[in-house]
Amino acid sequence: MPRRFALLLLVVCLLSAPVARADEGMWMLHQIAALDQDGLREMGLQLTPQEIWDPKTQTGLASAVCSLGGCSASFVSPDGLIVTNHHCAFRAIQVNSSPEHDYITDGFLAAARGEELPASGYHVYVFKGYDDVTATVHAAIEPDMTPEQRIAAIEQAEKKLVAACEDGGDRCRFAEMFGGLEYYLFRTMDIRDVRLVYAPPRSIGEYGGEIDNWEWPRHTGDFSFLRAYVAPDGSAADYAEENVPYHPDRWLKLASTPLGEGDFAMILGYPGRTKRYRIAAAVEADTDHYYPVRNRVLAHWMELLEHEAATSTSAGIVLSSKIKGFANSYKNGQGMLDGLLKLKIAERKRAQERELAAWIAADPGRAARWGDVLPAMEALVDGRQATRDRDLLLSYVGYASSLFGAALTVQRWAEERDKPDAEREPGHQKRDEAYARQRLALLDRSFEPAADRLLFQDLLRLAAALPDGQRIDAIDAALAGTGKSGEEAISALTDRLFAGTRLADREARMKMFAMDAATLAGQHDAMVDLAIALRPQTRARDEAEKRYDGDMVLLEPRLIEALAAWQGRPLYPDANSTLRLTYATVKGVEPRDGLIYKPFTTLSGVVEKNTGKEPFNCPKGLLDAVAAGKRGPYVDTRLGDVPSCFLTTHDTTGGNSGSPVMNGKGELVGLLFDGTIESMTSDYAFDDTTTRSISVDARYMLWVMDYVDHAHALMREMGVTPASSTP
């Protein structure tokens, strides 16, 4: 595949070019050395690229950063103490809460290490390094392969690489960059005994709640502490009393100098997914269909759940996490749609593609090399639109009803379990089984029968409303099987499935999870039977997606190649939940006509927002400490107050939550936890005049620990002397 290698060289060459001061870019760690070092030094970076991460020795500051799977975090003590966002630790707080011990409301602080609570379901993935495996993967692809064969070949290569990597005891993750231009294998240590150490009350950690979500000014103390535990021999192990704190190679120290406006700051974390190279036709489909439909569905589900949650305290606690998830997705989707429309992202992409096409067409060599790329990609995107309503609905089926989600899980595992491990779909191999089993076991914690029925019924209703040519046969047949029609059929089918399933029983559920396909089918569990009946349709959809991916994997790298050649600037790959660096400055913004966001908020602002009513209900301890004038060494003299949150120009996205924000010396100055609503469309296109990331200032975190929650032992563990007590 000579063309691919040529492209690789081109990009490496481009990455050596000086980088402008723009704060765009989620850089892979080996790319740091290729950035403009003088510029970075001028901005305030005092570390060498190798001190952040040395690809040769596979060591550096980045070792202190870990993934929680969906969130980022960092070690802050030699004893495995981890700081992340409150919302990232929320499930750990929730599973330990009960009407008797409401840690969500009251917060939690372990009085001693022995009293740290198991954060069931949590994993800490400690970063150990990564290798370029592009050559191996590209070598597996033959020119005459069909799209499906191409994807299968890449998957086979992935499995072999991952299996070989995990033989050494690491947890390994395969990642495609630039749509298939490059491939990497990331190694982590997978720590499974994670414990909740300290979480402030929700009224600090989630201060402002949904009202302030994505907003500025912000005053959320969005931080919590976990600890990684390992077996006495230092190996990763399931929770056990005799386990001991993990000792990381590196951990972050708290900042020794105060952060101010204009200061350099960098973030190491795990941004989830961006779509910077998505073509206009795909953005149009997202704008015209995907977000509008999805937002309507989510809004309705939230309404259903909130109504249920209001019925009892226990329902409220059980459903809170699910509601939060829906609410966050909804606000995200709505903000995204508003932003896409307002900033005319699709139109701008169209215009850019017209220019690119003209540039390609203007030169015969370019035309021969890239002339077919954009039309071919557009045709692929257009081809998907015929079944978009059905495909979107099929993507929801596991998220509405937890019980039906469980049915789909046991069906898929039974199907895959019948295959040799190496032939299974990624995510369903032996290596994935423990995690899947754990998630399935924990279903009870967020399962509420009445709410689950409502969501399931709504799913049926959505399926019943699909247009001709996009029907889901399995659901149509099941509805017809009730002998009724319309709402009556939906009610009858729901009744039959909920009465005829044993999935709500944990023991029965876990037994089904262990079965092969034939045994599972022999159970005649009504809900599992529907999942089995649905499988041909989801399989057909999966296969169509593979064909799409198999075509795209030849096209997208060539688009990126053309873009790089046209623009003559360095490129970074789209976010894909792998470790990245983004550097920036602390800076306010004029988000809309007539309005200015200052770069810092303050403790006084926290109190100013207090209404006594959720989500603006400061705990008494906080109000008392402020009233008593206790501000200690956490005051920023320029602000005359303790900073609460701050804005930066970092290029971040979902998954970056909990990432450490560090100063030029690599010391912790805050935790990223959100972006302003104006930044949402940066997933599609980064605009440095409007995009701002939101972090909680480490000084606010320490102030709360010192004066409100008296987490003095933890402060000392982090090397900070509490001001409110002497040891």
Added chain:
Amino acid sequence: MPRRFALLLLVVCLLSAPVARADEGMWMLHQIAALDQDGLREMGLQLTPQEIWDPKTQTGLASAVCSLGGCSASFVSPDGLIVTNHHCAFRAIQVNSSPEHDYITDGFLAAARGEELPASGYHVYVFKGYDDVTATVHAAIEPDMTPEQRIAAIEQAEKKLVAACEDGGDRCRFAEMFGGLEYYLFRTMDIRDVRLVYAPPRSIGEYGGEIDNWEWPRHTGDFSFLRAYVAPDGSAADYAEENVPYHPDRWLKLASTPLGEGDFAMILGYPGRTKRYRIAAAVEADTDHYYPVRNRVLAHWMELLEHEAATSTSAGIVLSSKIKGFANSYKNGQGMLDGLLKLKIAERKRAQERELAAWIAADPGRAARWGDVLPAMEALVDGRQATRDRDLLLSYVGYASSLFGAALTVQRWAEERDKPDAEREPGHQKRDEAYARQRLALLDRSFEPAADRLLFQDLLRLAAALPDGQRIDAIDAALAGTGKSGEEAISALTDRLFAGTRLADREARMKMFAMDAATLAGQHDAMVDLAIALRPQTRARDEAEKRYDGDMVLLEPRLIEALAAWQGRPLYPDANSTLRLTYATVKGVEPRDGLIYKPFTTLSGVVEKNTGKEPFNCPKGLLDAVAAGKRGPYVDTRLGDVPSCFLTTHDTTGGNSGSPVMNGKGELVGLLFDGTIESMTSDYAFDDTTTRSISVDARYMLWVMDYVDHAHALMREMGVTPASSTP
């Protein structure tokens, strides 16, 4: 009453003292001369006090300012052209709208003078001057009068003064200042033929709707034009085709220099009501009871009406004005409550009163003179609390159901009509009859039977829920009379009253309005009968209020006297819908921690907010004009854009809506239409660090007139040459 005169002199003396640069103060026009003239000149005022208003000749710039009764406005041409807010002209737009001619949505521009539409119900009160009548009123009060006698004596004096004044053909208004320390008689010409000349589409005039109400950044083109018409002989007359435009003595010219940040600006207008001298005990009652209860009721009524309005287009148009009114009151009340709590106004007043009491107690002379005032006022306020739920509900009865409101009106008029004119309650004299009749006749325009029933039922429900000791006997008896209880009684009574009333029939209603009490009672109209039965209770409440007022009228002037002596600063009277001047500068603000409001918004910001969906649906003409780059001479070079709205530090309140904002030369630079939400509590206490008034910039108004609505003839009438056309 020697003490009173002494106090008067004291205040006059204090008013001569130099005034600090604070922008607090709604000054009476004769007080302008006592303000610090050097300070005003330094700020940018280029007029002498006499040029604004000369009390001797009773002439000046203030002649150009008029009242619409509830809104302010100003003349802007020699032919009686009046500019005010869109929301002030809204009823005029509404009553002329129909499903065929939806001027609310489409806007209205009279093609010629003959096509200007009657603004039924509108009055223009042209300011002619005012006289100090304090001596006459004080002379009417005898030392040994009971509280009721005192109020009756003041009312008698008022009636005599008003009657004598109106004998000359003017419309006269009696006004108490400083709680009875001073009294004035204001003379106006009452123009009754008012016509709608031009209103932009609602999507300009109400751009941002309820979402942006009280908010910044703001982009509302809240302006509309009316014209005052008089009989050919120049006298005020009812609408008639032969009427001719009124020629005012003075009218405002458009600004000849561009307004910028930091510039001086002054407002002449009719602020409705402030409570700056209200004592802490009264503020506490407002915070703990009045606003929370009222807001709950309004929120519920809005919900009921919105539900009804959604049922049909005609119901929507008919109810829109009522919903707007409730929505505005609700947002106002909720913002007020939030602000009172947040700014701790009651606590601050308490602290201030403790200091004042200490200062009074510290000196035997002061103790003898004022020692009894605060305790006596507190006792009066406390005494009212025993029946506060019932009294608050009685204050609603006329606002919920329009039909029941009409019943109360005809009952009260019948009762008063039995008395000699001079003995009637103010507001129910012969002079008030035409206006009351007109309002009653126009009821149909905002009456929707289904919605009216819902609100009436809710009123009954609220009455049924009153605590013991505060029951309303008439309603209890009517409910008991149905022979049913609970919800069933409420439904049955509503059915009976709506079936048994002819008030919905205009002719029958107007006939009843003309009846004396005995004839009215003989009609046996079910709803009127309830109004008659209710009267003893409202009369008892009215009498209790008179006793309260009669006691207060001796106390409040003494409180103000003590305050003035203690603080040693000049005082201005509370707003009471009389003409006032407030001066200020154009200035942004930091309203909350982390946020800055810039002083100007721009045309680009108008477009930036456009979503195409109400209330952010710019008309196509506006978007086209912007897209075509049409900005003309309305661009402010400092902003690089046409200014849309601006912030000032003016001291304003409801009633000021539509007030002209003038530069130092007295030229029109904008129209005040709102305040920021942070300013709401300024009704209780002015805080110049947070209070900001919001005005629409005259340049945005002209830009819309020029490029969007092509109101070129009106522009020429105002002396402005349109840029988009040549005559």
